Amino acid sequence: MVFGLLHLPATAAIVPLTPVVIIRALLLNGIAGIAFGWLFWQYSLEAAMLSHVSFHAFSFALSLMLARFV
Numbered sequence: 832m833v834f835g836l837l838h839l840p841a842t843a844a845i846v847p848l849t850p851v852v853i854i855r856a857l858l859l860n861g862i863a864g865i866a867f868g869w870l871f872w873q874y875s876l877e878a879a880m881l882s883h884v885s886f887h888a889f890s891f892a893l894s895l896m897l898a899r900f901v
Contacts, residue, residue, distance in 0.1 A: 832857065832861060832864075833864075834860050834861065834863070834864030834867070834868075835856055835857035835858070835859075835860035835861045835864065836857070838856060838860045839853065839856060842856045863883075863886065866882075867879040867882060867883055870882055
């Protein structure tokens, strides 16, 4: 839950915060937070941080590719 709350300022910079947007951000970031927490628990902080950065890089690249089709 905290992982999702910490991402709300970044979400607010992109779209206005409505209850639906907040719930979506908390849910999706909560799922990712569980995955990153598992990586931290099983491997190390570095593994969790690297996967977090990699996920953001992948998401950014995907959004750039999809924007070309709009």
